[in-house]
Amino acid sequence: MPNDDVAALTPLDILSRYWGYSAFRECQLEIIESVLAGYDTVGLLPTGGGKSITFQVPAMLLDGLTLVVTPLISLMKDQVDNLRDAGIRAACLHSGMSRPERRLTEDRLNLGKIKILYISPEKLARKEFHADLRRWNVCLIVVDEAHCISQWGYDFRPSYLGIPVLRRLFPDAPVLALTATATPAVVADIADKLDMRPGYHTFSRSFTRPNISYIVRLDEDKPSRMLRVLLNTTGSAIVYARSRRRTVQLAQLLIDAGISADFYHAGLDTHDKTEKQDRWKNDEIRVMVATNAFGMGIDKPDVRVVIHYDLPPSLEEYYQEAGRAGRDGRESYAVLIAATPDKALLTRRLNDSFPGREYILMVYERVCNYLGVALGEGYDKVFEFNLTGFLATFGLKPAPTVAALQTLTRAGALEFDENFNSRSRISIVMQRHELYELDLDTLTDNVLQHILRRYTGLFADYVPIDEVSIAAGVRCTPQQVYDSLLLLSRMKVISYIPKSNMPFIYFPTSRDLPRHVEIPRSVYEDLLERARKRMEAMRSYVFDNPRCRVQTMLAYFGEHDSAPCGKCDCCREISAGRRRRDTAASVDDAIDTLLAENDGVISLGRLRSAFPAHLDEALDNLRRRVDNGSMSVTGSEFRLS
Numbered sequence: 001m002p003n004d005d006v007a008a009l010t011p012l013d014i015l016s017r018y019w020g021y022s023a024f025r026e027c028q029l030e031i032i033e034s035v036l037a038g039y040d041t042v043g044l045l046p047t048g049g050g051k052s053i054t055f056q057v058p059a060m061l062l063d064g065l066t067l068v069v070t071p072l073i074s075l076m077k078d079q080v081d082n083l084r085d086a087g088i089r090a091a092c093l094h095s096g097m098s099r100p101e102r103r104l105t106e107d108r109l110n111l112g113k114i115k116i117l118y119i120s121p122e123k124l125a126r127k128e129f130h131a132d133l134r135r136w137n138v139c140l141i142v143v144d145e146a147h148c149i150s151q152w153g154y155d156f157r158p159s160y161l162g163i164p165v166l167r168r169l170f171p172d173a174p175v176l177a178l179t180a181t182a183t184p185a186v187v188a189d190i191a192d193k194l195d196m197r198p199g200y201h202t203f204s205r206s207f208t209r210p211n212i213s214y215i216v217r218l219d220e221d222k223p224s225r226m227l228r229v230l231l232n233t234t235g236s237a238i239v240y241a242r243s244r245r246r247t248v249q250l251a252q253l254l255i256d257a258g259i260s261a262d263f264y265h266a267g268l269d270t271h272d273k274t275e276k277q278d279r280w281k282n283d284e285i286r287v288m289v290a291t292n293a294f295g296m297g298i299d300k301p302d303v304r305v306v307i308h309y310d311l312p313p314s315l316e317e318y319y320q321e322a323g324r325a326g327r328d329g330r331e332s333y334a335v336l337i338a339a340t341p342d343k344a345l346l347t348r349r350l351n352d353s354f355p356g357r358e359y360i361l362m363v364y365e366r367v368c369n370y371l372g373v374a375l376g377e378g379y380d381k382v383f384e385f386n387l388t389g390f391l392a393t394f395g396l397k398p399a400p401t402v403a404a405l406q407t408l409t410r411a412g413a414l415e416f417d418e419n420f421n422s423r424s425r426i427s428i429v430m431q432r433h434e435l436y437e438l439d440l441d442t443l444t445d446n447v448l449q450h451i452l453r454r455y456t457g458l459f460a461d462y463v464p465i466d467e468v469s470i471a472a473g474v475r476c477t478p479q480q481v482y483d484s485l486l487l488l489s490r491m492k493v494i495s496y497i498p499k500s501n502m503p504f505i506y507f508p509t510s511r512d513l514p515r516h517v518e519i520p521r522s523v524y525e526d527l528l529e530r531a532r533k534r535m536e537a538m539r540s541y542v543f544d545n546p547r548c549r550v551q552t553m554l555a556y557f558g559e560h561d562s563a564p565c566g567k568c569d570c571c572r573e574i575s576a577g578r579r580r581r582d583t584a585a586s587v588d589d590a591i592d593t594l595l596a597e598n599d600g601v602i603s604l605g606r607l608r609s610a611f612p613a614h615l616d617e618a619l620d621n622l623r624r625r626v627d628n629g630s631m632s633v634t635g636s637e638f639r640l641s
Helices: 009-021 028-036 053-061 075-085 101-111 121-125 125-134 160-161 165-169 183-195 222-231 244-256 271-279 315-322 340-354 357-371 387-394 400-410 440-454 467-474 478-490 527-545 549-556 569-597 604-610 615-627
Strands: 041-044 067-068 090-093 116-121 140-143 175-179 201-204 213-219 234-242 261-264 288-292 303-308 332-340 381-384 413-417 424-428 464-465 492-498 504-507 601-603 631-634 639-640
Touching: 009 028, 009 053, 028 041, 028 053, 028 201, 041 183, 053 175, 075 090, 075 116, 090 101, 116 121, 121 125, 121 160, 125 165, 140 165, 140 639, 165 400, 175 183, 213 527, 213 549, 213 569, 222 244, 222 303, 244 261, 244 288, 261 271, 261 478, 288 381, 303 315, 315 332, 315 527, 315 549, 315 631, 340 400, 340 527, 357 387, 357 400, 387 400, 387 492, 400 413, 413 467, 440 467, 440 478, 478 492, 527 549, 549 569, 569 601, 569 615, 601 604, 604 615, 615 631, 615 639
Parallel strands: 041 175, 041 201, 067 116, 067 140, 090 116, 140 175, 213 332, 234 288, 234 303, 261 288, 303 332
Antiparallel strands: 381 504, 413 504, 424 464, 424 492, 601 639, 631 639
């Protein structure tokens, strides 16, 4: 356990004591000192740049609890395990924990025995959890993957909009926002959305990763190019594709070629994801072919190659995904394979992501009809939504239809939830004292009382439940339990998310006529324009043959004075061209010298001995002289005319 008497220790002392490092990386100490001085702070550090140290070190020096908001449970678990191994009292709270685990963690928090607590942004939506937080003396608020709070960013997540409640709960605690990918506009939006105080500090380490060679290969035969890259490199690799089906196809292609590979995408169940991820991390398989669901939060430093088989829609996503190569600082490669059709494909994806307003309103009307929601009805109701059946019924394409549902969600006309639930979950939304005033039928009251006795943490978060076991305890059927839970949900006693293999549609307002459904400019045209600029930047990076790939990316992220990397395919081509020009010039000078020394005659044998390494260049030079009439050739001799 760490020594609580740290008043005389410096950040470097903490770094050395718990992590064994003798020095900080670039920008880390500046961020730490800003936080310790009480300033709200934005930290921009590239993937693998040591973001965690910037809050873990001050957490050990501050008196109180450091609260870390992060979107990934797997990342929480890895971080907590690593901190505990270092002797630091860390914990996390998430919906996948067992009741004993949750109870033990909350008891330790109440006793002040935790220094760092990881939570998901969704937990902040629960008011009961706010009451718990007030007891825990939060002294530092950390927002990881902070770009997710900005609608101008590439990975906006509505759940992040609940984070500013922490500023109201703990007005004196500094806020530290961390991200690896953000343009200047997104940084400003992060500070605004998190209610950062005037005078907040921003620290940015260069986005360059000098150990990564960024390479673009234009090739109409993408599968063959991918195989050549992997066969000519060694070490662990990731291949990113944009569809689940393609991950399966490419993995099989690699296996057939004798390369150890597997596939990974969001449609796999949790067990399969964990098993595949562990096999790859343990080097049991070399190549993981995956959608962008794979990679964030996975701590594997020795990835030597990251291949993008399909083009990402933005440089932010490309930089984030390519940056999973070479986190150990060793030489690594980020290879993007593009073909001519990819130019049009980027535009088509953009159009699919932002279908026209008429299409969006048509989808709204057909969803209401499909679910049987009449005009003026539907308020506060939740419906299972068979997306596949809906698409088939109306002959609609998946991509623009899902995009239309997402736009309607942002506009507040409905809420489309794509998250499938392998287990039912509930949480109590009513205050404890209000439960005693409920007038329930006997069965529903028995179901509620059984749940309150059996499950803990219901007032703080969603808790997984099993309707069959509840039915056995109450001595009724699972259908009766289901009906009782739906009744309690309608009465605003609980929030109930049934087990389902289908998405949900929730109506926050009653159904309206399509012409009265308002889609604000901020959730459509503004986002479309931002997405178009990101797409154009991505297309330019790939197809416009810039002077340097890294310079192009750095300029996009606001670094306009960087030097060429010297390692990307563009820099290598420029260097090769310069060497060819230098060689041609030196060959030309050498031939002039030979002609002067040999009375204007050079034999083929003399040429071979004079240019053992550049005979082809010398012959080309002499042929050009013959063609322009300054020399003639007789047998095996070249002679000045």
